Amino acid sequence: MLNLKYILYVLVVSIVFNQEMRSQENEELVKILNELKIELVQPGTVSTNGFEFGTSISPDMKEMFFIKGLSGFRRTVLVYSHWKNGYWSEPKIAPFSGKYRDMNPYHSKDGKRLYFTSNRPSSNPTLKRSNLWYVEKNLNGWSEPKLVNGINDEYEIVYPTIQEDGTIHFVSWSRPGSKRGDIFVSKLKNGTYTKPELVNELNTEFSDADPEVSRDGKFMFITSQRKGGLGHYDLYVFKKLKNGKWGKGVNLGEKVNSINMDSDPILAPDGKTLYFSSDRLDDLGTDQKKFTDYKELVRSYEGIHNGLMNIYKVDLSKLFEYLNR
Template sequence: MIKRKAVAKIGLLISAISVHWSVQADDKLAMILNNLEPSLFAPNIVSTNQFEYGSSLSPDGKKFAFVRALAQFSHSALVISHKQGGAWQTPTLLPFSGEFHDTNPYFSKDSNTFYFTSRRPVDNVENGTFQMWQVSYDGDKFGQPELVPGKINGDHTVIYPTVHTNKDIYFSSIIKGTTGSVDLFLSKYHPDGYQAPIEISELNSTASDADPEVSTDGKLLFFTSMRPGGFGHYDLHVSVKQKEGKWGKPINLGDKINSRRMDSDPILSADGNTLFFSSDKNPDVKAVNNYDELLQRQGRIHNGLMNIYSVDITELNQHLREKG
């Protein structure tokens, strides 16, 4: 009887310690999220009073590709800025973009392939369906766009694909028979062509889930979602890979990053410690007294169009890996 009581007390003590650690861990995570300080990326060069979103930083940190678009995502082109003397330079149009609706740029981790999606014409594919394309490049010399081979492309739209170090492609799409409206998928690499999309079911909700980006070590997956419990629109989340290989419960990145407006397109720097994302947060809605003031308000960066932000997530990275 005494032994049973002792075992029970030990069990309760272990349980209490476990709960206490969990609460402390959650408190630490809340503190880390609350201390995040996102800022406009390269204001007046990359982030301007125009409509920009969907970015990618080259592995060497010297090239920054992103999208310049018309309102309502009706048309877009791919542009690139180069870093010289520690400063980002005026963007230029990528040589293969401008005619068709191109979006979602992505530098490969090996620095010799550039990816994007486009509505450019493809035989036997319905007009308006985004397909994934690839371009070889060496320094600043880009080749001609070619469709990514295999079954990643099809009669479904490929939205915001990102390419992992093992060449697997994570992306979002609307495919009949899956969990929600827009869902997260994985297309595994094969030398003969990418395999058919696999739904990442543990992360998908009945709402829209999109824009996946996986850390270089494969332990963290960032994405955006309209799932309940957020701030009112698309919110950025992160999930930690579990020991059994599945993705853990998504964590909302909090109100320092997310807003009541659209927060999307998460992309990591090569070392994983800087997160880039797109948002139309902080619109300037102060009252104006005359037409000139109205024009000035519309000409400011925070005029309700999308901009690109960056934030240091070094501490968040460390904590999530320790917790995971």
Template sequence: MIKNIKVVKVALLMSAFSAQWSVHADDKLATILNNLEPSLFAPNTVSTSQFEYGASLSPDGKKFAFVRALARFSHSALVMTHKKEGVWQTPTLLPFSGEFHDTNPYFSKDSNTFYFTSRRPVEGAKKDIFKMWQVSFDGDKFGQPELVPGKINGDHNVIYPTVHINKDIYFSSMIKGSTGNVDLFISKYHPDGYQAPIEITELNSTVSDADPEVSTDGKLLFFTSMRPGGLGHYDLYVSVKQKDGKWGQPINLGNKINSRRMDSDPILSADGNTLFFSSDNNPEVKAVKNYNELLKRQDSVHNGLMNIYSVDITELNNYLRQNI
């Protein structure tokens, strides 16, 4: 009996210690999230008064591809800027883009392939479907676009695909029978063509979950979601890979990154320590006094259209890998 009491006491002490550690861990994470300082990326060059979103940084950090779109996503094209002497240059239209509705650019981890999605016509395929395309890239010149082979492309939209270092493709789509409205999927690489999409069920909610980006080491997955408990429209989240191979409980990235508006399109730098994302958050919402002031507001970066932001997440990365 005494032995059993001692066991219970030890268990209670361990439980109390564990609970106390969890509280401190949560406090630490909250502090890290609160210290994040996102900023407009390349203001007036990349982030302008126009409609920009969906970026990708080349592994060498010298090229930055993104989307320029017309209002209400009626048409979009892929553009790219180069860094010269530390300054991002005026973007140029990619040679294969402009005629069709192209979006979601992505540099492969070896920089030899450039990926994107497009509604360009495919013979025998359903019209107005975003399919995933690939283009050879030698760091200077692009080849001709061709469909990514295998079963990743079908009668479903391929939305915001990202390609892991092992060549597996993570993407979002609306596939019949999946959990929510828009869900997260993975299509595993095979030399003969990509395998049929597999739903990432542990992360999907009954609403919309999209735009997955996985860290190079495969331990973190960033995505956007409309799930309950967020700050507004779409919020950015991160999940940590667990020991059983499943993705853990998503963590909201907090109000320094998320807003009441749409926060989406997370992309990591090659070292994983910089997060790029898109947002139409407008911190300058206030009354205007006259017509000229209204025009000035419309022509400003913060006019309510999507912009691209970057934020250093080094401390967050380290904490998540060590404690979650």
């Protein structure tokens, strides 16, 4: 009897202790998320009153590619900027872009390739949607675009990220098994890509997109419309478990996420800075007071925070320290 009482006592104490520990951990996590400080990336040059999104930073952190959208996502052009004297230079149109719907730039880990998606025509008649292309670095800048072998098929590929071992995560709305936008993975084995598979633990009945894996493979960032979010699309981070699956997602909180669209998470080569896109409004855009002055109305539209996409960044050092425990 004494042994039973003792066992019950230990069990109760253990439950209470674990609950208190989880509560303390949750409070610490909330504190870290609430102290995050986002920064608009170079207002007036990179982030303007136009439509900018989808960033990629080169491994040496001296080059940035991003997307300029015309009429939203209907016409998209790849542009680039160089880091000079502490600032990003005036963007230029990539020599291989400007005609087709080019999106999702992504530097290879060695900086020798730039991947992107495009609806440009190819010699393969079955490739009728958005496919994965790449250009290679050369003495003159970049080569002519080439299709990535073994991964493209009749289904779309968007928002690809490529790990050091060649593994590709991407999103598709049309591929069999996808619902409202799902994340797939294809691995490079013996020079050939495996058949894309759903990453089940990342996908929900809602749209899940824009996968980004940290260079050490420990963390995955996505944007999602799943329940419990703050708005249209929210950014989440997942930690890889010992069994190789991704754990429960952590919403990055109201400092990073808004009631609008927050998407395109990309980690800078420093491993701690997250770049992302958002169409959040400033106070003028969300203020419910009545417009009476036409010039004020025009100023609201011409401002950077006018409801079009912009590029932001946030230092996640403390969050990574917490998640790495």
